[in-house]
Amino acid sequence: MRYPAALPAGALGTGIAAGIFLPFPVSPFVLAIFWLAALTAILVGRERLTTLCLVVGFLACGAQLGHRA
Numbered sequence: 001m002r003y004p005a006a007l008p009a010g011a012l013g014t015g016i017a018a019g020i021f022l023p024f025p026v027s028p029f030v031l032a033i034f035w036l037a038a039l040t041a042i043l044v045g046r047e048r049l050t051t052l053c054l055v056v057g058f059l060a061c062g063a064q065l066g067h068r069a
């Protein structure tokens with residue numbers, strides 16, 4: 001991967017835009033679930049599931065930040 005930070009940065013930016021234009025609150029419980037799912041996927045050795053959980057986690061974090069903006 002040439003730019004490893006591009007995927008999380010894109011997901012975070014998309015989440016922020018979604019949070020600003022579609023204001024819906026994201027529960028911290030939902031954020032914790034995605035991060036725990038990513039940790040579990042890392043420990044099990046499922047790389048694609050880890051990437052998916054991290055992207056969705058960054059998207060949800062961005063939506064929370066956008067909602068607060």
